[in-house]
Amino acid sequence: MTATAEAVRIITRARGVRQARTIAVIVVLAVLVVVTFCVSLSLGDFKIPVIDVVETLFGGGDRATEFIVNRLRLPRALTGLMVGAALGMSGAIFQSIARNPLASPDIIGVTYGAGAFAVFAIVTLGLTGVAVSALAIAGAVLTAFVMYVLAWRQGVSSYRLILIGIGIGAIATSVTSYLLTKARVEIAQQALIWLTGSLNGRDWSNVRSMGLTLAVLTPLIVYLVHRLRILQLGDETAYGLGLRVESSRLGLIVVGVLLAAVATAAAGPVGFVAFVAPPIARRLTRSPGPAMIASALLGALVVGLSDLIAQHAFGDTQLPVGVVTGVVGAPYLMFLLARANRVGSGG
Amino acid sequence: METSVEPSHSLAAENLAVGYDQREIIHDLSVRIPTGKITVIVGANACGKSTLLKTLARLLKPARGRVLLDGKSIQSIPTREVATKLGLLPQSPTAPEGITVADLVGRGRYPRTRWIRQWTKTDDEAVAAAMTSTDVLSIADRPIDELSGGQRQRVWIAMALAQETDILLLDEPTTFLDLTHQFEVLDLLVDLNKRDQRTIVLVLHDLNQACRFADHLIAMKDGAIVCEGDPNExxxxxxxxxxxxxxxxxxxxxxxxxxxxxxxxxxxxxxxxxxxxxxxxxxxxxxxxxxxxxxxxxxxxxxxxxxxxxxxxxxxxxxxxx
Incomplete structure (x- = not known):
């Protein structure tokens, strides 16, 4: 039937235009991430040309560069990359579930919960390293669990989830502040650096645990994104289309929380990345969906660039990466909200 | 246009009791939806007509009684399988910002795809057929937010059509539309009913429209059916x-x-x-x-x-x- 063929051609073309744009954005972002990555490996007390860095990464280079690149700088850069990607995807999941750009894990309390537990570990229990990370993950998961249970009333409405999340975030923040006032100054400072989000002194153990988590979660994400696209149409429509709404939402929340938790455990609550990366990704791809790949790449790019700036832009002073993401992220949020208000579309 | 070859599915309810929280809205209601006909549910605000429609669409779980799809309890059938027989258009559906017409209609294919099975030619053809019969093909690449209320409602109907279900439930599909668009939507529903013998159930506020477009009318009050049958009677x-x-x-x-x-x-x-x-x-x-x-x-x-x-x-x- 020629009419049907013509109709099929029209909708295929409509879809093709969007896909082409998404792919173009992903390619450009991937190139930028790789460039940032290589530059961050080349800069430092001992500058190595980018060409040599690339050579070293592929197994060449002399022993000195091999040591500096692979031992000293690569773990930090890789951790930053994966932290950014995890935060970007976590934000994309939460914002799509809630159909609200405010619902990122760093706004609705998940990372605050992780922070409170980590500070408890550092200040009260005197722990360091892996133990702090483990408690941070426990804190994030527990916070999310309490949030979900409190928001449950014959199903979880997104709106209630956000409000309760913000409330729990406030409680976690006040617990953190209380713990900090009780702490000795040196220890409080150590806790504060953790709370700002820092990539200083990351080694291969961080890379391995991040990498492992991402490897486990990625297939789950691929599986659940399909459902997320239906969940975005609202609960009733999603039911009508035969989606098991509550179990899908729970699965997505679990994955989102785990992503945010391991990222926070690895680098502290690096602010605004989960919040800012997905909206930029959606705007660039003009995607109505969660834009997971673009969000992950943008998260990685934001963290990578911010860490470059934090390490090298201020001479001898090295800042924690969270300071830079905050400075970059906050104005973007304000711009976004102002623009959305003018358009009247709610972001 | 090809018509669906599946046998027509039947929808009925037995001794339903439904409510929200503590308050029971429908107490003891039984109904058979005539197959291949347009059924319109009317009644005053809060009489339970939307509640009945949502229960028929398995959005609400009855406290007592059951909804029967082809004689089987709808709660016992996997929800995805139900979605291949029964489509639903909620009262105020929400679309993600910036979604295009073709993309939204395509999501109606969800119950017929698996995450591992990629999009096929059949899906394209179903979407094309749904968009042709609702006349939204010419706006395929436009974002939903830019459309008029009537166009948007036709797009949502197209999404439900892409599901290729025999039964279509619509909750007040004309509520936010002006008179022209109200008739546009209702005429479209009659077309769909006549062409494919689809069973259509909708809630309407306007009694005159209900009388004109219904083969079968259900009048409700206080969570019960007062009378049903030919609108003339x-x-x-x-x-x-x-x-x-x-x-x-x-x-x-x-x-x-x-x-x-x-x-x-x-x-x-x-x-x-x-x-x-x-x-x-x-x-x-x-x-x-x-x-x-x-x-x-x-x-x-x-x-x-x-x-x-x-x-x-x-x-x-x-x-x-x-």
């Missing part, structure tokens, strides 16, 4: 007064011949002409003969009649619902 002055608490006159629709409901209200014109007084008198006499719910309203005055009707109505209408 269901819509009488007594029934309308019973379910809405509003005094009306019924005349044949000059275009379609179906019943047309003309409310009396308290003021027939701005200056209440005297001849209406006599009409009201006739009307009241009729009521007394039929022994309607407003028998105690012996006064012949039209105003008194309407006043007590609206008092009765306030007993029925609980605007807190929905």
């Amino acid at each position: 269901v819509i009488t002055e007594e029934v309308v007064r019973d379910i809405f608490g509003l005094a009306v006159r019924i005349i044949p629709d000059p275009v379609a011949g179906t019943p047309m409901v003309v409310p009396l209200g308290r003021h027939t014109t701005r200056s209440d002409r005297p001849q209406d007084q006599t009409n009201g008198q006739d009307h009241t006499n009729g009521d007394q003969a039929s022994g309607g719910a407003v028998l105690d309203m012996a006064g012949g005055s039209l105003a008194a009649q309407a006043l007590s009707a609206s008092a009765a109505a306030s007993g029925i209408c609980r605007p807190t619902d929905r």
Whole structure:
């Protein structure tokens, strides 16, 4: 039937235009991430040309560069990359579930919960390293669990989830502040650096645990994104289309929380990345969906660039990466909200 | 156009009791939806008509009783399988910002795809057919947010059509539309019913539209069915007064011949002409003969009649619902 063929051609073309744009954005972002990555490996007390860095990464280079690149700088850069990607995807999941750009894990309390537990570990229990990370993950998961249970009333409405999340975030923040006032100054400072989000002194153990988590979660994400696209149409429509709404939402929340938790455990609550990366990704791809790949790449790019700036832009002073993401992220949020208000579309 | 080759599916409910939280809205309701017909559910606000539709669509789980799809309890059938037989258009569906028409309609294919099975030519053809019959093909690449209310509603119907279900449930599909777009949507539903013998169930507010477009009319009050059947038989002055608490006159629709409901209200014109007084008198006499719910309203005055009707109505209408 020629009419049907013509109709099929029209909708295929409509879809093709969007896909082409998404792919173009992903390619450009991937190139930028790789460039940032290589530059961050080349800069430092001992500058190595980018060409040599690339050579070293592929197994060449002399022993000195091999040591500096692979031992000293690569773990930090890789951790930053994966932290950014995890935060970007976590934000994309939460914002799509809630159909609200405010619902990122760093706004609705998940990372605050992780922070409170980590500070408890550092200040009260005197722990360091892996133990702090483990408690941070426990804190994030527990916070999310309490949030979900409190928001449950014959199903979880997104709106209630956000409000309760913000409330729990406030409680976690006040617990953190209380713990900090009780702490000795040196220890409080150590806790504060953790709370700002820092990539200083990351080694291969961080890379391995991040990498492992991402490897486990990625297939789950691929599986659940399909459902997320239906969940975005609202609960009733999603039911009508035969989606098991509550179990899908729970699965997505679990994955989102785990992503945010391991990222926070690895680098502290690096602010605004989960919040800012997905909206930029959606705007660039003009995607109505969660834009997971673009969000992950943008998260990685934001963290990578911010860490470059934090390490090298201020001479001898090295800042924690969270300071830079905050400075970059906050104005973007304000711009976004102002623009959305003018358009009247709610972001 | 190819018609669906699947056998028609049947939908019914047995002794339903449904409510939200502690409050029960529907107490004991049984109904059979005629297959291949257009069924319209009418009733006052908070009479439970949307609740009934949502329960039929398995959005609400009944406290007692069950909904039967092809004779089997709908709760026992995997929800995805139900979605290949029964489609739903909620009252105010939400679309993600910036989604295009083709993308949204395509999501209607969800129950027929698996995450591992990629999009196929069949899916493309189903989407194309759905968009052709709702006449939204020319706006395939436009974002939903830019469309008019009527266009948007046709896109949502197209999404439900892409599901390729025999049964289509729509919750007040005309509520936010102007008159032209209301008829555009209703005419489209008749087309879909005539062409593919789809079973269509919808909730409507406008009684005249309900009479014109329904093969089968269900009138509800206080969570129960007052009467159902052919609109010509269901819509009488007594029934309308019973379910809405509003005094009306019924005349044949000059275009379609179906019943047309003309409310009396308290003021027939701005200056209440005297001849209406006599009409009201006739009307009241009729009521007394039929022994309607407003028998105690012996006064012949039209105003008194309407006043007590609206008092009765306030007993029925609980605007807190929905």
